[in-house]
Amino acid sequence: MATYRMLFSALLAISLLISSNGTKTGEEINETIICTKDLIEVEIPSTFFLSKNPPILISDLHLNDPECHGTEVGNLYVFSIKTNFTDCGTRMESDSTHIIFINTIQNNFSDIITRTFINITFACRYPISYMVQQPNGENKISVDIRTITLNTEDGNFSVSMILYKDPHFEDMWTTIPFLTLEDNVFVKVKMVPGNLIIRLENCWSTPTKNPVQAIQYFFIKESCPQIVKDETLSVVMNGEAEEAMFRIQMFKFVGVSFNHVFLHCTVQICHNTVSVCKPVKEDFCQ
Structure with missing residues (x-):
């Protein structure tokens, strides 16, 4: 079961789609989601990535914008979007009741094929x-x-x-x-x-x-x-x-x-x- 932490009032909808070496879609990764009025943050235990073959380093990962990398804090890989939620290639959608901010954690691709594929999509949903x-x-x-x-x-x-x-x-x-x-x-x-x-x-x-x-x-x-x-x-x-x-x-x-x-x-x-x-x-x- 995923763990959640709230620093302010926030409305957050999280969807995790992961496909990598030896894992199945929807694999439990024990992530922590933080969503506040000026911060969206995803924390994932580094063991989830380092246990892959080959291991996935924090430098191998980024958000939709390849310039937006995560940081390694203790035993966590942390990805943050601060103040302007449309930074880092965040996609914004809306319906009659909510505004939704969507981004994806993904790994770098420099070769024709890969043995390890990471795609973690998360979405923050705020009422209007x-x-x-x-x-x-x-x-x-x-x-x-x-x-x-x-x-x-x-x-x-x-x-x-x-x-x-x-x-x-x-x-x-x-x-x-x-x-x-x-x-x-x-x-x-x-x-x-x-x-x-x-x-x-x-x-x-x-x-x-x-x-x-x-x-x-x-x-x-x-x-x-x-x-x-x-x-x-x-x-x-x-x-x-x-x-x-x-x-x-x-x-x-x-x-x-x-x-x-x-x-x-x-x-x-x-x-x-x-x-x-x-x-x-x-x-x-x-």
């Missing part, structure tokens, strides 16, 4: 839909980790909401803001890694931290601003880059006991295809 909330003493969202059997591991990108004091989104609130009804708050939602596209789908507020509180005030629905005829809301950027931004004038929920406003947004992540995260212009929101 998330919900973020304004920070309340924390600047990131807690995420759940779900591990699936049969060499599959599930997790999430890092998506966060940050509040700013100025329209240039430079002066960040580091404490809980205390605002008047005439003030504006400037909100940025961003993700890691930063080479994908993010789109705000729905944004709303509640008088408590609970996003499904019975009292709710929606100001963005289906990527469309709900208040387009005045200056209380302005969507600065949405569905165009790895961050989305908007400005909203402060308001208060009706009721003497309601003195707080909590912001929530659901977002969609798209893999660098603008047509999937096509920006919604206010002119088309009726």
Whole structure:
């Protein structure tokens, strides 16, 4: 049974197809898979390779890009893809719910034939839909980790909401803001890694931290601003880059006991295809 280790929330689907001298497809290799918001890593005991005839050295192996080699750490062969998951010849695919990053560990070929053939394919699968909330003493969202059997591991990108004091989104609130009804708050939602596209789908507020509180005030629905005829809301950027931004004038929920406003947004992540995260212009929101 393969061993798994999680350093952050991550969603990982692993497929191992190995064919080499004296081994069968699907041979147990006791691999360790690490998949985080900025790292995909595969660790395989070196004995798996050194027991072949002839032995396979770490210098004999690479990923899809022949320039991407592994390293030998103790008794492990380690192959890493950091920050930009499309490096090292990684192939990227997507469906209606996930973005998938696929790469292969393979050995060098310089002769016409070989007696040892290595082909280990692994894939990391990340969901595209998330919900973020304004920070309340924390600047990131807690995420759940779900591990699936049969060499599959599930997790999430890092998506966060940050509040700013100025329209240039430079002066960040580091404490809980205390605002008047005439003030504006400037909100940025961003993700890691930063080479994908993010789109705000729905944004709303509640008088408590609970996003499904019975009292709710929606100001963005289906990527469309709900208040387009005045200056209380302005969507600065949405569905165009790895961050989305908007400005909203402060308001208060009706009721003497309601003195707080909590912001929530659901977002969609798209893999660098603008047509999937096509920006919604206010002119088309009726």
